[in-house]
Amino acid sequence: MAETDDRPLKSDTLHLDDFSVKQQPNHQTVPKYYGEALLAAARVDTSILALTADLTAPTETDLVRDHLPDQFVMAGIAEANMVGVGAGLARAGFIPFVHSFSVFLSRRSFDQIAMQIAYPKTNVKLVGFMPGIDSLLGVSHQAIDDIALMRALPNMTILEPASPADYEDAVAAALAHEGPVYLRLYRATAPATPLNDVPPLQAGRIRCLHHGNDAAIFATGLMVEQALLAAEDLKTQSINASVIDCASIKPLDVEGILDVISQSKIIVTAENHTVIGGLGSAIAEIMAGNNIARPFFRIGVQDCFAEGGSRSFLFGKYGLSAKDIAAAIKQGLAS
């Protein structure tokens, strides 16, 4: 059928070659931003270890495996055990970076993370790839609730960089904080452009990527790109929106966020995650706690499970596109 033929045969986001023996030649054209950052850090600090649960290439830890084999630990397909082993290694003085897909790391090892990492504040860095609904692999592989789970844990820091260009700073920020950190990352499919004129990503700081007083879009991870596209589109209609990168979901930059809100008529949050318990909830808590009322919209997965598909298809179907953000702002201004 013609309509079937129009659909993408391969996800624009899934690195299928990582699951096959033969690597595709074009793979080398996109840098492994996270893998390179971790490797560089591990060369400097030999107490850094990379642990992975049979997902070495998809978590870019093949670079540590190949260049610093003594600092690589294959844990097998056993995430709960890997988290416990990471906690033990941290107690012995190492700095374990524990890798899997976000969905497995958070759901399959939540109790282990709570008891062996968050409670005792062990210096373990949890690194989850394939965030939100950004996956062809389907509902089993989609982490739509990991931010909510990690936010609920005392002592946990959560960083979700907007761009792979920020991964080096994200690794540095994770190391600068002695204690549990959850890094929520996606893999670059094209060379990343560094953000101009903004300070480096830091825990507890927002960054304003675009200025405008009509509305403020608080976004994280992949949704920052959508927010910037929405702001550009709105500008052509004389609507000025701020785009705020909330890479540090916990701790939140409460003061900075209140400052932005005080200058904005409409507040929109955008996250590649359920709207329950994530960034949108966190911003709502700040507003309610400070007696601030504004038209308020949470862009994200609307309390449902999704299915496998390309990023553009899923973001369109589940209301996570730039168009959805722009529509929310226009609705707010019209009311």
Added chain:
Amino acid sequence: MQTGNRRSLKELRDTATTIRKDVIRMVARHGQGYVQQGLGAADLFTYLYFQELRFDTANLNWADRDRFILSTAHNTAVYYATLARAGLLDPATLTEYCLDGSPLEINASERLGPLVECTCGSLGQGLSVAAGLAMGSQRQQRDANIYLMLGDGELEEGQVWEAAMFAATHKLSNLTMIIDLNYMQVEGDAREVAAIDPVDAKLENFGWQTIMIDGHDFDAMFASFAAARADTDRPSCIIANTIPGKGVSFLEGQKSHNMVLPENTADDALQWLEADHG
């Protein structure tokens, strides 16, 4: 610090009796608790803290200490009593066991301090952390062993087997797991809840050295812990058959997870322990 000198059987037995009396007193204050498990594991705890583990009472954070993780974190009456008798905890604090605000919680937590190497209680997690500690210790080339006590019911947790495979894969020979095999869990006989037997063959097939012993026989403990230390290729598991309530004839063999211990029963038990060994 333990010197490695072999203690006499009488010394170990007398210590175990003292610890059993502590267990009775600690649980009796509450009228109910983990008395049967405590009496059952008292000989193992005595051996561990008075013969096997190397630690420094003046520096609990000594980097080269042997580490002990109590994965059955509820078996704290015997654990705290042993720590107190070994000079690792002020014996006066035993009276605070399970009182509001006390760090001597019913499930051991890190509020107690560095002696609790990780907070268990959520079953199945201890072996993974022990494996991480063992791997870390090996990488740092420390002459330190990692010990873990696990309940038999805990073998029903899948994570235990993930960790068992991991420890064998990475040849964590500095790791010794002690299984307190009393076939007792909340629901009753562990063998009826799940097919946990044969524990030794299961772990042997997972790549472990396994040694079955009578968990009340100190001579067997000397031999089995020596064998565990001697194996430089595999992690070891000492499967210790223990009798709940051991040491007090009228409590022996009574299987009760959180047993009621009325005052008069506690008094009788203390008298029995006095008469037997006093």
